[in-house]
Amino acid sequence: MNAVDIFFNADVLARAFPILLRGLGMTLLLGFTAILLGTALGVGIALLRLYGPRPLRLVAILYTDLMRAMPVLVVLILIYYALPFAGIVLSSFAAAAIALSLVLGAYTAEVMRAGLQAVPRGQSEAAAALGLGFWLTMRKVILPQAVRLVIPPHASNCVSIIKDTSLASVVAMTDLLKQATDAQALFANPSPLIGAALIYVAILWPLVRLTGWLEHRFQRAYQR
Numbered sequence: 001m002n003a004v005d006i007f008f009n010a011d012v013l014a015r016a017f018p019i020l021l022r023g024l025g026m027t028l029l030l031g032f033t034a035i036l037l038g039t040a041l042g043v044g045i046a047l048l049r050l051y052g053p054r055p056l057r058l059v060a061i062l063y064t065d066l067m068r069a070m071p072v073l074v075v076l077i078l079i080y081y082a083l084p085f086a087g088i089v090l091s092s093f094a095a096a097a098i099a100l101s102l103v104l105g106a107y108t109a110e111v112m113r114a115g116l117q118a119v120p121r122g123q124s125e126a127a128a129a130l131g132l133g134f135w136l137t138m139r140k141v142i143l144p145q146a147v148r149l150v151i152p153p154h155a156s157n158c159v160s161i162i163k164d165t166s167l168a169s170v171v172a173m174t175d176l177l178k179q180a181t182d183a184q185a186l187f188a189n190p191s192p193l194i195g196a197a198l199i200y201v202a203i204l205w206p207l208v209r210l211t212g213w214l215e216h217r218f219q220r221a222y223q224r
Contacts, residue, residue, distance in 0.1 A: 009191040016183040016192040023179030024199055030093065030175060031162040034100035038161065039154070041101060042108020047138070049113055060109070067106030072164045075099045080171040092173035096165070104161045111153045115146035152215040159207045163200070176200070 049060035067075070080095035090098070119142050127137040169178035180196035 007190055007194050009189050012187045012189045012191040013195050016180075016187060016195060019179050019183045020176060020192065020195055020199060023174055023176035023196070024203075026093070026174055027162075027165050027168075027176040028203075030096055030100070030165045030168060030173070033097045034104055034161050034165070035158050037097065037101035038104025039108055041105030043112055045105060045109035046112035046116060049109065050116055051134075064106045064109050067103050068110070070103075072099060072103050073167050073170065075103055076167055076171060092168065092171040095171055096168035096173055096175075100161050100164060103164075104157060107157045108154060111150045111157065112146065115150035116142060118149055119145045152211065155207075155211045155214055159204060159211060162207070163204060166200075 045060050045063060049057050049064070052060065076096060076099040079099050080090065080092065083090060083095075123141050123145065124137055127141045132140070165175055166177040168175045169181065172178065176196050176199060180192045183192035184190055
């Protein structure tokens, strides 16, 4: 048996493909859930760190530092295996979604904080002079400008978090990697793992190129 039959067995790949597609659906669902929750959490943490009372600002700083310092896998294991000792039992999907959201939230908070601080102070002063309240100023003046600044780095963080969904297989979630591993054992052939790798590349490579295009586009816009 040659290397092609071992790693690129067409028959095994054809039989494993429906299994991989089921795992792909779970991977995409987990990734989108983590991005939505993590983005919302990160924006809230950034606002709290910049404009909240001092005790809450310290909590926000501690949260972002810890989540950025801890590996995603460690956060996932703590949530899935440690919380049951406190009486909190989560499904593998819920645990993975929470872990990825917490980590992405920390990175989003830092990116958003930098974006908010990059908006000229005169913008908020002009809004105050017009009689706009804090939240209206944020919604109409500051946040729209900050979002334009943070789209490229945030898009890069989102691509990274989609890659990290593969860690959910550690807690037995039926994501793409877990389904590929099960298919490998079922067919006694590593071809399903190669198929999963190709699917990851097919999904993430366009997103990586999109991130590069966004960075280039916004950089040109700032230089005008």
